[in-house]
Amino acid sequence: MERDCLSGNVVTGQGVDKLVIELEQSRNLSNTIVHIDMDAFYAAVEMRDNRELKEKPVAVGSMSMLSTSNYHARRFGVQQKVSKEVREILTECDPNFMPMGLDEAYLNITEHLEERLNWPEDKRRFFFNSESTTEKDKDDINMSAKFNEDGYSSSPVLFEDNTPLMDDHPERRDQSVENSIIFGTSAEEVVKEIRFRIEQKTQLTASAGIAPNTMLAKMCSDCNKPNGQCRIAPERQAVLDFLKDLPIRKVPGIGKVTEKMLKALGIVTCSELYQQRALLSLLFSEASWRNFLDISLGLGSTHLEKDGERKSMSTERTFSEINTAEDQYSLCRELCRDLAQELQKEGLKGKTVTLKLKNVNFEVKTRASTVLSAVSTEEEIFAVAKDLLGTEIDSVGPHPLRIRLMGVRVSGFLSEEERKYQQKSIMSFLKSGKETGFLRLQPGKSNQEYFTKNSEASSRGSFFDKKRAARQLNSESLSPNETVGEQVFHDRKSSANFVEETKKVTDLENSNVHKIFTCPVCFEEQRSNNLEELNRHIDDCLNGTLVKDTMEIPKNGNLRENTINFFPKFKNENVDECQKNKKDHLAGTDQCASTSDNCSSNSTEKFTQIISDKLHRERQPSNLSDLARNVCMKQCLFPKRGSQDNEDYFEKTEHREETSSSCLFEAKEDSVLVCPVCNSEQKTTSLVSFNRHVDVCLNRGLIQELTEKKDYPTQTYHMENSNRVGGLSRGQQCTNPSQGTKRSGLTTSQSVSKKAKSSNSKHTIEMFFK
DNA sequence: GCGGATCAC
DNA sequence: TATGGTGATCCGC
Structure with a gap:
């Protein structure tokens, strides 16, 4: 598909528009999907459960909440209390409803709506719970409806139309009428009923969206928050109207990175996403641009898929900062212990253990190792994780590994069949009379006992508790500096020594299992009673060694460079690079000054890289330059916001090419034209001349790339790693090896914050026609 | 399969 | 200025 596009169609957008027509034909508006979203869930629960808090603001998601040790307890407590109540209500409307986390759910009420048509009023009548119904709730009932004529209705409050009852059923007035409400048979009424019942039962309000698919329903539920609902009628035009001015950031799946990238292309709203479909098909992977296309057409899932099985578990x-190996290993063990407990609760065993580290510069690294035999206990996980950690500690030696986050993840879970098979083979092995104390292969009681004993012993005081205590002691006798100095010294002493120390803890001699071990594969007695050595032996017996231990080794084989990358000296490097770029830069421009914080972050550059990146990836030597020129220049590369093209959004699909071309550059009179590629201001006011210049700039890079020159136009040097959604590859643009290596050290968090600042620059695409 | 990155909640 | 935790997915390699 992509190839087809590149070979010609995409230049004119025909390939994409053909797809648009197909997608239009497959548009399914026959389902009624509802998205329910509890309002300020955690804060609301907190308030409900603790009336005293009602007067005080509660910061949801703040550290005070997230970092407290009772966070999980609270979370799961909430889940038990609320989701059961919610759940009952939702099940009535859709037995197959799909919960998303604790405070959201999707329902497909299509069938319910059909059945409901025949329901008598009594079946749709609900009573106010006098305790939980506030005066405001009752007032809301009397509020008048606010429905638009265009099939798009919205209601800021739960009961907004004059739902009958107050006077319609005088016979029930005594008891029921004043205290009950009958809901109608429409989708809106169903959702009002759901929200009413939720509030009556939980005292928590919910917002909801009603639409023909999940994507729209979710976006829609956001429209009238809190305590409101919104509906997109099952009509194509209603869908498109809803999307027209909707910021892409509102779309589920489009986060801040994608938003920024699209913004650099002048795309802010969903209709612009549609207008730029041809360009997007060139810049992004097929999966990505198809997704963009779906979004811009308002297409989404019309059925609720069952929750898949869990793929991983992590903590x-x-x-x-923690910078001593001792502390790091002990923290690692603690994480393994926590994870093991959670894994065993769900009866999961996985083959891949991933260690995650974030250094003090906020760079995140993950290191994974897959083993033959699935792991689930603290010891098993730690055996793998500590090796990964050891490798990382060694890789920065003799410097200390300075981290601020550690995580352990287990994935690659055994399927049910695999588990059965494993169980079976273990049982048959045990029945064969060979006794083994080998943890990895021995299930059942002794294994469990071992785990429990060990974890109990070591969990009495958590790592942090111990550290706190130690700090207190230290602070009495040592100055902070001395303490740090000592830790660093300890660390430098040798991480290998420490590995040995931790091994001792791991050793089976400390456990209650047998001291002589027989390998279950070769049946030879093993001299060592060290768990790890035994594991290794068995693995060797089975298949040689552990499958893989992934220490990333740079292609040039220079491990040291890689090590350095993990702790880049941001400031200095950036300064150096900035100065270098300054020198290299085209005369008359001063990008460093304009993006004062980070000369490597600039939307324009990113954009150039994206284009070149994509083209690079899909090498089409014959007509690349033309293709890039035609697509980038003719398909409203830098559209003027609110151009007339906006107005015929979706109206003239067949004639898109002409409209696209006609919406080309429409610069404001007083604009200074700045080339988005080389970033230099252009003296000309003629768009033709300007276009020609940009063209040359674009092609310069392409030509050079195609001729496989090592050096790239100077501007591309300061492109950051391409953060691209679902496809654009990273760092490929940096063909200069030294630049490439340097770049790889930049972190996302770092560049994101810098990017935010650099977006103030005038020399960016989004500012181009502002 | 690994590692980096993005996203949702 | 100080920057959380968990799970999923995508993509290049």
């Missing part, structure tokens, strides 16, 4: 912790 991670953030802390102030």
Whole structure:
């Protein structure tokens, strides 16, 4: 598909528009999907459960909440209390409803609506719970409806139309009428009923969206928050109207990174996403641009898929700097212990253990190792994780590994069949009379006992508790500096020594299992009673060694460079690079000054890289330059916001090419034209001349790339790693090896914050026609 | 399969 | 200025 596009169609957008027509034909508006979203869930629960808090603001998601040790207890407590109540209500409307986390759910009420048509009023009548119904609730009932004529209705409050009852059923007035409400048979009424019942039962309000698919329903539920609902009628035009001015950031799946990238292309709203479909098909992977296309057409899932099985489980912790191997190993063990407990609760065993580290510069690294035999206990996980950690500690030696986050993840879970098979083979092995104390292969009681014993012993005081205590002691006898100095010294002494120390803890001699071990594969007695050595032996017996231990080794084989990358000296490098770029830069421009914080972050550059990146990836040597020129220049590369093209959104699909071309550059009179590629201001006011210049700039890079020159136009040097959604590859643009290596050290968090600042620059695409 | 990155909640 | 935790997915390699 992509190839087809590149070979010609995409230049004119025909390939994409053909797809648009197909997608239009497959548009399914026959389902009624509802998205329910509890308002300020955690804060609301907190308030409900603690009336005293009602007067005080509660910061949801703040550290005070997230970092407290009772966070999980609270979370799961909430789940038990609320989701059961909610759940009952939702099940009535859709037995197959799909919960999303604790405070959201999707329902497909299509069938319910059909059945409901025949329901008598009594079946749709609900009573106010006098305790939980506030005066405001009752007032809301009397509020008048606010329905638009265009099939798009919205209601800021739960009961907004004059739902009958107050006077319609005088016979029930005594008891029921004043205290009950009958809901109608429409989708809106169903959702009002759901929200009413939720509030009556839980005292928590919910917002809801009603639409023909899940994507629209979710976006829609956001429209009248809190305590409101919104509907997109099942008509194509209603869908498109809803999307027209909707910021892409509102779309589920489009986060801040994608938003920024699209913004650099002048795309802010969903209709602009549609207008730029041809360009997007060139810049992004097929999966990505198809997704964009779906979004811009308002297409989404019309059925609720069952929750898939869990793919991984992890635990991670953030802390102030930890830089001694001792502390790191002990923290690692603690994480393994926590994870093991959670894994065993769900009866899961996985083959891949991933260690996650975030250094003090906020760079995140993950290191994974897959083993043959699935792991689930603290010891098993730690055996793998500590090796990964050891490798990382060694890789920065003799410097200390300075981290602020560590996480352990287990994935690659055994399927049910695999588990049965494993169980079976273990049982048959045990029946064969060979006794083994080998943890990895021995299920059942002794294994469990071992785990429990060990974890109990070591969990009495958590890592943090111990550290706190130690700090207190230390602070009495040592100055902070001395303490740090000692830790660093300890660390430098040798991480290998420490590995040995931790091994001792791991050793089976400390456990209650047998001291002589027989390998279950070769049946030879093993001299060592060290768990790890035994594991290794068995693995060797089975298949040689552990499958893989992934220490990333740079292609040039220079491990040291890689090590350095993990702790880049941001400031200095940036300064150096900035100065270098300054020198290299085209005369008359001063990008460093304009993006004062980070000369490597600039939307324009990113954009150039994206284009070149994509083209690079899909090498089409014959007509690349033309293709890039035609697509980028003719398909409203830098559209003027609110151009007339906006107005015929979706109206003239067949004639898109002409409209696209006609919406080309429409610069404001007083604009200074700045080339988005080389970033230099252009003296000309003629768009033709300007276009020609941009063209040359674009092609310069392409030509050079195609001729496989090592050096790239100077501007591309300061492109950051391409953060691209679902496809644009990273760093490929940096063909200069030294630049490439340097770049790889930049972190996302770092560049994101810098990017935010650099977006103030005038020399960016989004500012181009502002 | 690994590692980096993005996203949702 | 100080920057959380968990799970999923995508993509290049």
